[in-house]
Amino acid sequence: MNSPDVSVSVPQATSIDAFLTENAPNADIQRFPGNAEAIAAFQAGRVDAVTLFDRSSIAARQKLGSGQIIVPPLVEPRPSSVVMRQESDLAFVNWVDEQIDGYYKSGQTQLWYEEFLSDFGLDPSTVPAIIRERL
Structure with missing residues (x-):
């Protein structure tokens, strides 16, 4: 280009x-x-x-x-984010962070994305992956 x-x-x-x-x-x-x-x-x-x-x-x-x-x-991949209200007790924030990290590492995030694409009428194999390691 x-x-x-x-x-x-x-x-x-x-x-x-x-x-x-x-x-x-x-x-x-x-x-x-x-x-x-x-x-x-x-x-x-x-x-x-x-x-x-x-x-x-x-x-x-x-x-x-x-x-x-x-x-x-x-390519310059960028992480997505979750916005949460600031709390003094970080237990819930840490739990959410662990869940998101687990979904990403297990590949679940990519599976959900591919399901969305299929529901949208697209073949997931024709679209860039959402997980940076697959780009």
């Missing part, structure tokens, strides 16, 4: 925009106000690719009925 011959749309002022700017400075990066506009540019053939978070890419591909999701070799 790091070529002036490749045009890429991206939602402006996002972490994806910053990542693309840093890692593909030679690409023809076209910035749009949001996901919808970046996708519309791709759909209209005004750009060669659209760069989005994987969940947005999955939804767009499903809606458009075409396209290919590619995870570049230089």
Whole structure:
């Protein structure tokens, strides 16, 4: 993607925009106000690719009925989080943390994600994994 011959749309002022700017400075990066506009540019053939978070890419591909999701070799996975009210007793917070860690390490998180994708009408084998070790 790091070529002036490749045009890429991206939602402006996002972490994806910053990542693309840093890692593909030679690409023809076209910035749009949001996901919808970046996708519309791709759909209209005004750009060669659209760069989005994987969940947005999955939804767009499903809606458009075409396209290919590619995870570049230089990927920067980010953990998800759980927000909880601050308490002086951390017992419940620690329990939640242990549960989430256990679901992740056992692969349960990936199984739930694949179930969601199937329910959404997508073949999980055509979508990037949610577990970073499988990217």
